Amino acid sequence: MARKPYATKTGNAGETQQRGGALLTTNHGIPVSDNQNSLRAGARGPTLLEDFLLREKIFHFDHERIPERIVHARGSAAHGVFTCTDPIPELTKASLLSTKGKETPVFVRFSTVAGGAGSVDTPRDVRGFAVKFYTEQGNWDLVGNNIPVFFIQDAIKFPDLVHSVKMEADRGYPQAASAHDTFWDFVSLMPESLHTVIWAMSDRAIPRSLRMMEGFGVHTFKFVNDEGKVSFVKFHWRPVLGTQSLIWDESAKLQGADNDYHRRDLYEAIAAGDFPEWDFAVQVFDQALADSLPYDVLDPTKIIPEEIVPLRVVGRMVLNRNPDNHFAENEQAAFLPSNIVPGIDFSDDPLLQGRLFSYLDTQKSRLGTTNFHQIPVNAPKCPYANMMRDGLMQVQVPKGRANYEPNSLDQAGEDPGPRASAEGFVSAREAVAGDTLRIRSETFGDHYSHRALHQQGRGSGRRSRSFLHRL
Template sequence: MNKPAEYALRGKVSQPPQGATAKPENLDATASTITESNESEKNGSKAAPGENLNQGPLLKHRADSLGRALTTNQGVPVGDNQNSLRAGLRGPTLLEDFILREKITHFDHERIPERVVHARGSGAHGYFECTEDITSLTRAAPFAKVGKRTPVFVRFSTVAGERGSADTVRDVRGFAVKFYTEEGNWDLVGNNIPVFFIQDAMKFPDVVHAVKPEPHHQMPQASSAHDTFWDFISLMPESMHMIMWQMSDRAIPRSYRTMQGFGVHTFRLVNAAGQATLVKFHWTPVLGTHSLDWDEAVKIAGADPDFHRRDLWEAIEGGAFPEYLLQIQTFTEAEAETWSFDVLDATKIVPEELAPLRTVGRLVLNRNPDNFFAETEQVAFCTQHVVPGIDFTNDPLLQGRNFSYLDTQLLRLGGPNFHEIPINAPVAQVHNNQRDGFHRQTIHRGRVNYEPNSLAGGCPFQAGARGFASVAERLLAQQATSEPTKLRAKPEKFADHTTQARLFWASQTPIEREHIARAFRFELTRVQTQAVRERMVRMLRNVDEGLAARVAA
């Protein structure tokens, strides 16, 4: 074959354009996937150590129209962007006007379904730096050595409100971190409160339905102060600990920069020898933890509903980079078995007296997104996204989240290829036989799309010991007894719903207790059903008689 002859022009043979058959000067343009251009055996390294490695792949997808002429989505120059094509000056618009049709059609399809929860959010780029050697506990890439930096994208959010709701409402806040590691993406999808309303994912649709605007009139927006929420809570004693937190000042943070974050669930750290240690993750803001007063929060919501979003953006633009410490609590299965609560119960914390906090790293947010939709809106966090060295526990809420978070991305982002959206793409190379589907970007070479195979040399092959491996856990110890092994039930320790709620109340200062009592009064005075109010006060008596009396007054 005479490939150069294909580019003959007027009898002369010209060189093929870069990227067609010739090796381009910039390998980024011809990487097999959008993630491969950063660091691979094929392309080498494109970033100095410690730099934000995910910026290389993202850079390929940024567009700057400065000094450029308008075009259609097919690259056709647009000569007139003011008038549609008509049959005469006062005649009808013509169907053949492809420029108009493309522009209107794209506009009609600009929006995607908002998140069913955590719809209102703000994001930022940054890095995680390991500050303590914990390789004895985990082989996870972000903790490989002290001083190592891993690029991250963080999204803060409210939970109940819709995309256009205010920032300073009383609500749980999401604190989700995506680590772009050389062994894949790790998503630590947490909240600013260390516990949750429910113990089992079976109740997740119910609690969300209850807190959302009531379906007959779609009110109130971004508020838990209504009948359906408190009806649900008053019938779910397991929510008592969480509702104490939500009525506290923690539910109205002053800034995302002064807000704690928690992994909520118990996870596992796994070292190179396969040994597992149970772990709880905490994010602690270097600026300290600060909240708004309720009256202050209400006024801000009216004057500047973008208060938290604006504060985060302007701080980063001004060089006041938000910083958080990553702290962990670690403990063994044997230790956990001796405690009065179950570490698989997401409505419980592990008191620091039992497992002290240990600082292992820091998170720095140093760059705002270039485009809100492309990055903050399209980023997809999934609790199931873990890397070698991190593993799950049998927390029944976490198990359900592992399914739900992936499932919702399939609807929201249009199919199974959402991992190819630049903000979601790993910096690690992606090699598997998952093919095709809506919005596929990768162009796979060759005829083999199965494993095992011989026609492609057995590639891609299993990573073996280098790959992710679940902890070898002994399950169903009750098989040695007469108890059933397949059942719908909860462990006995899950039944204590008040002890930690009482401990939380006891830990509050007098002014914090007053704020909690006022919050309960404000919320319950907006509940129209007397039986719900009375039921809620009876629940509060199980926590503190004085609190119940103040709320009922």
């Protein structure tokens, strides 16, 4: 096949062209004539330092690995589309939920929490359910789990929780499973973890397929409409295939037979056109309802029962495209709970508040640069512009003389730089007052009745959809 050296239909000069009969080159575009033999002095002689082809290739290979995620290291991902099926402009001005039939591209990453990137798919563990919506108002990352509650109430306990659930510090095992001594030790000293421990020890923690998992935003968030009216909201994903689990015996056998059971299942289903789908539902309530509950809606160890606040399905997500490249997309995906769009806002849940710091911070350590947003899987699909500049691995070439705002040089010209506008993100208005204290609110104090209430099966059959014995 004739090789196409530079400009082709799929690759222009200056772009990388990995297929379509491309000529093999170095990373600097120099054509390679021999990719089998390094440069030697004589057929059996020493290799020459001069061999820049060899050195560049080995250099790049030596640095292929980047730090894996500190949690949720093992994940499987897919692209898809979210369609609004029941618009709710009266509740939120978020554009993706404004019009029936409106489509928003998404990237989803499902993950285990405790194991490393090369660990197995089927241990007993919470699963991550992270969705990046590429909306026309910027990226909204709903970084949730397949269990609707969390082990701890305050972000300051997260490093302790994770240290206890990951492999034990002296022996380096178990690699991926949550049920082991240091975890039991930690949760036995943390009564607030009880509710989530029961979920984690249920069948929920060994999903049959990533296509058969529910997803939950866990925290209470806020919706804000055009008039600035604020409601509380909890987010739910419901798999169209139903929620299904493996039994322990099945998962133990699968771990021996196929470490990539979930990853393979997701990839093959999508490749075969058997696209997984989820309904997206919201539970919306106001302050009066929040006040009527015997626990705090800001406490992430609690659910809002569905017989009290029913779910409203507002959209459907279909995953219809496998990543082209596992590293470029799955590994380099950076989800940030702090990525929200106009119409959605954070609550004061103290776990959520800590997360808002943690994810932005961790991306610098893992992806190495503040410019991780330029990686294609992370970049917004809408235009974005600001005066943030430079930094490691800057690949954009901003134009203009003035890189500050306001300025009178470029602003006055024909091609002015970006300015803030009233349509931009505005935080929900809330009165905040109080003393500076390291204290847990008393409304977070009851770790037992909530769980017991639901285990007794109080309420309608419908309510069990949101709880354990649904399985």
